[in-house]
Amino acid sequence: MNRTFTSGLQAGIPIFIGYFPAAVAFGLVARSAGLLLGDTVLFSMTTFAGASQFFAVNLLRSGALIIEITIGVLLVNLRHVLFSASLYQKLTPTGNLQKAAVAFGNTDEVFSVASTRSGRVTPAFMAGLEIPAWSGWVSGSAVGFMVGSVLPPDVQISVGITLYAMFTTLLIQEVKRQYRYLGIAALSGLINTAAVAVLGIPPGWGFILAITLAGAVGAAVLPDEPEQAVHETAEEHVHDA
């Protein structure tokens, strides 16, 4: 049951449902950052990563340089090395082209669904899983962008909270799992605030400094959770979707 394209599609529908509203939020934010409809949709089609895209657009709006945004996005994405290393072990032996394609759609949610299936998964199953996820993300981005233009001004201001509400919700899911994560997130937020608002470091570098320092403190201070961290995070994400 982890072999056919159709069984992949069945498992992919919930991801579509989860991605669509998040992408609508992204479309709204992208529009408020001054991107065009084409930019927004192309961005979602090629990058296909929620956190990175929100982060990039947010930094763009605050006037960060391309190099700062790129390094920040790379750091946010490094966790995917762990996801892909794990998915690779689960994939039936396959050609390089298929591997390259499966890797493109290996988002947090896709990974978590694939990794909780019993037994191995085929490239066809992965395609069935990744296509609805990608479609939900791309179509939602377009819809969000277009909806943004018809909202009254008070609502448009209020919608500015969307991004932060989403980050808060994701963080709360992590904190429910391990209370001490709240301390790591708070430390990171403090460092970033001090760097940007007090020391006047450019926003992109402040972010890089904050997550590197707070991530290192977290790795040094929190107890070992061998291999569990990735897996449990994965399950949380399925729950989100």
Place this chain on the structure above:
Amino acid sequence: MTREFIPLLVLCALVTYLPRAFPFFLTWMKQLPRPLRKFLSMIPIAALGALLFPGVLLEFSFAPLLGLAGIAAAALTGWFFGGLIIPIGSSIAVVYLLLVLFL
């Protein structure tokens, strides 16, 4: 905007795709040392904190409490109901109500 946006678009796509693709092709990436794995697993949590602050205060620089009320609403509803739609919806609603009633 579109022309200036293209370099960023290409770079973001690259730095997103490469970490996803390398482990499928480079064997040494399949067994990273444990401290590094632990550090990498902390990054998303640290990133969320830095994405929230000071951004949420600057977003509503005319009334930073508005931003704090919004994320408090998302935290509470996220804790009790889970999912994304209810927390985001109630967060927007709280900010909108405060905006219309008090500002």
